[in-house]
Amino acid sequence: MAADTFQRVVLVHYHEIGLKGHNRGRFEQKLVDNIKALTCDFPVSACHRISGRIVVFLKEGTTHDEQVRAQEFIATIPGIQRVSAGFKCLAEYDTMKELAVEALADAGEFQTFKVQARRNHTNFEPDSMVLNREIGEVLCNAFPEKKVKMKEPDVTVNVEVIENQCFVCARSITGVGGLPVGTSGKVICLMSSGIDSPVAAWKMAKRGATCIGVHFSGRPQTGDESEYLVDDIARVLAKRGCMHQYFVCPIGDYQRKIALSCTPKLRVVLYRRLMFKVANALAEQCGAKAIVTGESLGQVASQTIENMIATSDASEKMVLRPLIGFDKLEIIDEAIRLGTFEISSQDASDCCTLFMPKMPETHAHLDEVKKEEEFFDPSWIDEIVASAELHRV
Numbered sequence: 001m002a003a004d005t006f007q008r009v010v011l012v013h014y015h016e017i018g019l020k021g022h023n024r025g026r027f028e029q030k031l032v033d034n035i036k037a038l039t040c041d042f043p044v045s046a047c048h049r050i051s052g053r054i055v056v057f058l059k060e061g062t063t064h065d066e067q068v069r070a071q072e073f074i075a076t077i078p079g080i081q082r083v084s085a086g087f088k089c090l091a092e093y094d095t096m097k098e099l100a101v102e103a104l105a106d107a108g109e110f111q112t113f114k115v116q117a118r119r120n121h122t123n124f125e126p127d128s129m130v131l132n133r134e135i136g137e138v139l140c141n142a143f144p145e146k147k148v149k150m151k152e153p154d155v156t157v158n159v160e161v162i163e164n165q166c167f168v169c170a171r172s173i174t175g176v177g178g179l180p181v182g183t184s185g186k187v188i189c190l191m192s193s194g195i196d197s198p199v200a201a202w203k204m205a206k207r208g209a210t211c212i213g214v215h216f217s218g219r220p221q222t223g224d225e226s227e228y229l230v231d232d233i234a235r236v237l238a239k240r241g242c243m244h245q246y247f248v249c250p251i252g253d254y255q256r257k258i259a260l261s262c263t264p265k266l267r268v269v270l271y272r273r274l275m276f277k278v279a280n281a282l283a284e285q286c287g288a289k290a291i292v293t294g295e296s297l298g299q300v301a302s303q304t305i306e307n308m309i310a311t312s313d314a315s316e317k318m319v320l321r322p323l324i325g326f327d328k329l330e331i332i333d334e335a336i337r338l339g340t341f342e343i344s345s346q347d348a349s350d351c352c353t354l355f356m357p358k359m360p361e362t363h364a365h366l367d368e369v370k371k372e373e374e375f376f377d378p379s380w381i382d383e384i385v386a387s388a389e390l391h392r393v
């Protein structure tokens with residue numbers, strides 16, 4: 001078939017945006033903008049809304065493999081439920097039939113299939129019943145060893161006539177779901193170089209939040225290894241549009257002061273209160289509405305209810321803990337899927353391992369913690385915020 005009679009496309013389907021009432025247009029536009037911004041390394045020629053979905057048009061000459069790569073990448077962008085790959089052509093019956101064969105051949109391994117045709121107006125003859133039957137016949141002839149199955153087939157060939165155009169798609173994969181990043185306001189995500197915090201940021205981004213990271217490094221009392229790991233993690237998140245900037249705050253000297261003057265078992269809670277106060281000041285600066293951590297109930301000493309109450313008290317902004325009910329193995333699975341697990345598994349001394357007491361308190365009392373904190377100099381927060389280094393990825 002002549003290359004100018006069809007164009008390769010990727011069709012983006014969304015679910016939750018479809019539930020939005022009069023705000024729907026804003027959500028759809030944000031998703032279009034995010035897809036455009038994130039696919040600049042792919043052969044995309046245009047991307048816009050058509051009839052309740054987003055169509056990503058690929059450049060002339062794009063190969064099947066390039067189309068599959070684009071489809072698989074687009075499926076990782078928050079806000080997308082399902083992504084299909086196929087062709088756009090003029091609504092000419094013969095071309096549609098030929099492309100249906102091509103689309104099914106591109107669909108990968110399958111045993112059973114069906115055709116699902118739709119017309120968005122009745123000017124196009126034949127109607128969808130006839131389209132289903134006649135395109136189905138063409139496919140049965142082209143793939144004689146495959147079976148038609150109406151209920152839960154391996155592949156559905158979608159043929160959709162919209163005005164004088166037609167979209168024919170077969171290869172279809174599930175997207176990550178959620179809402180487009182940038183539709184739920186800004187949050188400050190506390191990023192250690194560990195396994196949990198990148199997953200927490202990802203969960204928030206998937207609910208539409210714009211995530212700004214902050215990493216507390218033990219510098220100058222420790223090296224800067226954790227900062228490199230956080231940078232690698234931020235780059236993984238940036239690829240999906242989840243994080244474009246993060247702060248690094250060296251707090252080693254302040255931890256040392258706390259370690260020298262406070263009851264050892266309360267050090268961890270006191271470090272974390274310091275982090276929350278700095279994160280609040282940065283949130284104020286950036287217009288962020290909440291603080292996000294990767295805590296999960298009972299996972300380690302600092303994550304008991306009492307200790308979380310004692311640390312949350314230091315934050316005026318709401319503290320969100322999207323992983324609170326997740327098991328470690330569930331979080332690891334998510335980190336593997338996200339692509340941060342290997343980075344997070346590397347050892348790096350960070351500020352949390354610095355001056356760790358032998359027996360940290362697991363049930364801190366807020367009044368005791370506040371008493372210990374009396375010696376904190378309030379100017380510390382301003383000093384740390386002033387020394388915060390902003391990184392863009």
Ligand code: ATP
Nearest residue numbers: 190191192194195196197214215216293294295302
């Ligand atoms: P993670 O795997 O995210 O490091 P963790 O299981 O090691 O978590 P903690 O060390 O208690 O648990 O940290 C809990 C949360 O506190 C982290 O998920 C992160 O949000 C925040 N946090 C801990 N250390 C740092 C740090 N050095 N800089 C910024 N945030 C931190």
Ligand code: MG
Nearest residue numbers: 192193194352
């Ligand atoms: Mg950690």
